[in-house]
Amino acid sequence: MSAPPTAKISVRDLTMAYGSFVVMKDLEFDVLERDIFIIMGGSGCGKSTLLRHLIGLREPARGEVFYDGASFTAAPTADRERFIRRFGVMYQSGALWSSLTLAENVALPLEEFTRLPARTIRDIVSYKLSLVGLAGFEDYYPSQVSGGMNKRAGIARAMALDPDILFLDEPSAGLDPLSARRLDDLILRLRDSLGSTFVIVTHELASIFAIGSNALFLDTATRTQGAIGPPCHLRDHSESATVRSFLNRGEDSAPETQP
Amino acid sequence: MKVAVQGSASPRPPRATWQQEGRVLRLEGRWHRDAPPPVLEGTAPPGLPERFDCTQLEEFDSTLPAFLLAHARLAATSSFAWDGLPDNLRGLMQLALGVPEQSDARGSPHDGSELRALGEWTLRTWKATxxxxxxxxxxxxxxxxxxxxxxxxxxxxxxxxxxxxxxxxxxxxxxxxxxxxxxxxxxxxxxxxxxxxxxxxxxxxxxxxxxxxxxxxxxxxxxxxxxxxxxxxxxxxxxxxxxxxxxxxxxxxxxxxxxxxxxxxxxxxxxxxxxxxxxxxxxxxxxxxxxxxxxxxxxxxxxxxxxxxxxxxxxxxxxxxxxxxxxxxxxxxxxxxxxxxxxxxxxxxxxxxxxxxxxxxxxxxxxxxxxxxx
Incomplete structure (x- = not known):
């Protein structure tokens, strides 16, 4: 057994399976503090499944996930809450609680896990919604606003407790280019000002190059990780034709020789 | 997600002091949701000061930008200089105010009068029938x-x-x-x-x-x-x-x-x-x-x-x-x-x-x- 890893998130020898169907095997990577770590790959390759493994919604078939060197996988259920409290998760379609207004959605974790007075909670909720450009929509129900707004409200809810690590599942899919750009700015700004670590599942190339500090490519053909590294570097210099092709929208060129 | 602005041995409680007739806002201590509620001193003008004094600010989480944003919302204008704020805080405030508030979105869905409730109930029943x-x-x-x-x-x-x-x-x-x-x-x-x-x-x-x-x-x-x-x-x-x-x-x-x-x-x-x-x-x-x-x-x-x-x-x-x-x-x-x-x-x-x-x-x-x- 090697020494425990020291990165913010470390995945070791991870195999994900649904029953006997292996989705991905032999995953091994580190996410560093303040990283904006992109998980990318074709549709249906297991990106969201990997995310669900990282946040503990699914158990790995083999392997372990570590946070700051402590094993999340091996932690007993009671201890897991300690890990989970540091996560913020935004689900693919927002997954807002549909019987609560946007403000109540963001306020719920604050009410449950802090002792802040109602007024402060209201201010924080208003601030979080402003950050994602939803000021003024506090009293709307998720069904009354658009899908993109649901998504942004989902991010506001994920940030409610100022988590260490934010997991975003396809945050910019379905957003207009300007909103997507704003979201990228928001992610960079939050990383820079608050030092949060981001793990983002996406296949929006513009976002990947704009914000990704590191990227992991999941290869459907081999069912394992294809490449890992800064996205711009992978685009131009990856040895794998699949990765280059993916990052160049199919217009593949021979790998440029390193200068 | 805590940001240390200035290291300090024992954190002091958060405090906001309005100085020079509301032209300067002095922010001190540790603004954190586990900290006691912030102490407010001086008379607050509607809106924001011209300058901030953050020399004694120790660390902050969302409570501080939320507090500032609530004040900014009171002001008539939406462009502020944020003079004197630490860079990261200024960035967050600019982002929060980047999209103007949808003022027509904020409505008053209910006014509490009983007559109105009766009317709404009648209309609802009629519609359901x-x-x-x-x-x-x-x-x-x-x-x-x-x-x-x-x-x-x-x-x-x-x-x-x-x-x-x-x-x-x-x-x-x-x-x-x-x-x-x-x-x-x-x-x-x-x-x-x-x-x-x-x-x-x-x-x-x-x-x-x-x-x-x-x-x-x-x-x-x-x-x-x-x-x-x-x-x-x-x-x-x-x-x-x-x-x-x-x-x-x-x-x-x-x-x-x-x-x-x-x-x-x-x-x-x-x-x-x-x-x-x-x-x-x-x-x-x-x-x-x-x-x-x-x-x-x-x-x-x-x-x-x-x-x-x-x-x-x-x-x-x-x-x-x-x-x-x-x-x-x-x-x-x-x-x-x-x-x-x-x-x-x-x-x-x-x-x-x-x-x-x-x-x-x-x-x-x-x-x-x-x-x-x-």
């Missing part, structure tokens, strides 16, 4: 389209619903009917024994089951079982825009979803009712045997007491009850809101509405049958 009538009307139209062969739905759906509200309901209908027959016989026997007329227990159970209890118990079971299932299924389809998807394919959601359910329940209810009648009579017979009535005698008495008219009354009603349950279930489902809570509400409303409809219809029938003397 009209929706019910429209739905019943559309059901009839849809049946008409079906009669001339122009209604379009999937045969497989129909068979599935038929199985769901027919064969799969047999065990629960059997259990409840058997027990009801048992209860009727017990209660009847105690009273009739006083007159030495035990044998008439058979008449009592047979007539009560066949005219009223069989069809009534079946209808109530089906309301809770199938009406609720219809409402939940169609309600979640509505929430997921599945019904809109049907519509955009040019399929009539009504024919496609409501018609097979309506037909299946109208077809199955009479069969279930006959089944329930038989099982109820069996239950009564068990009690009859236990108090010493020979089975053959009990059976003959039963057969003699039931005329074809009596037997058909229950079955006749069951068609209407089936239609009422199907319409109530499908209507609440189709008109459900688009949230998970709305699906639950729709299910509740479906059960309440169908049981109410069944009992109201039944009393109507009782009045009519009495007038017609059958």
């Amino acid at each position: 009209r929706a019910t009538l429209a739905f019943v009307g559309e059901s009839v139209q849809s049946l008409g389209r079906f009669a001339v062969g122009r209604a379009r739905f999937r045969g497989r759906d129909f068979w599935e619903v038929l199985q769901q509200c027919g064969a799969e309901a047999l065990p629960i209908v059997a259990l409840i009917s058997f027990l009801v027959g048992l209860i009727l016989a017990f209660v009847g026997n105690v009273q009739l024994a006083n007159f030495g007329a035990n044998l008439f227990v058979a008449d009592l159970v047979a007539i009560a089951m066949v005219r009223e209890m069989g069809v009534m118990m079946t209808a109530i079971i089906m309301s809770g079982r199938t009406g609720a299932a219809f409402a939940a299924h169609l309600g979640s389809m509505q929430a997921n825009e599945e019904i809109d998807a049907l519509r955009t394919f040019g399929l009539q959601p009504f024919d496609f979803l409501v018609l097979p359910r309506l037909l299946a329940l109208v077809l199955m209810m009479p069969l279930l009712t006959i089944y329930s009648n038989l099982i109820g009579i069996l239950g009564g017979m068990l009690v009859g045997i236990s108090v010493g009535i020979p089975p053959v005698l009990y059976w003959n008495e039963t057969v003699e007491s039931i005329t074809l008219t009596t037997a058909s009354l229950g079955v006749f009603k069951s068609f209407f009850f089936g239609a009422a349950i199907a319409v109530a279930g499908c209507m609440t489902g189709m008109n459900a809101g688009r949230s998970s809570a709305a699906v639950g509400e729709a299910t509740t409303r479906a059960v309440v509405a169908s049981i109410t409809a069944v009992i109201v219809l039944d009393s109507g029938f009782a009045a009519i049958f009495t007038l017609l003397d059958i």
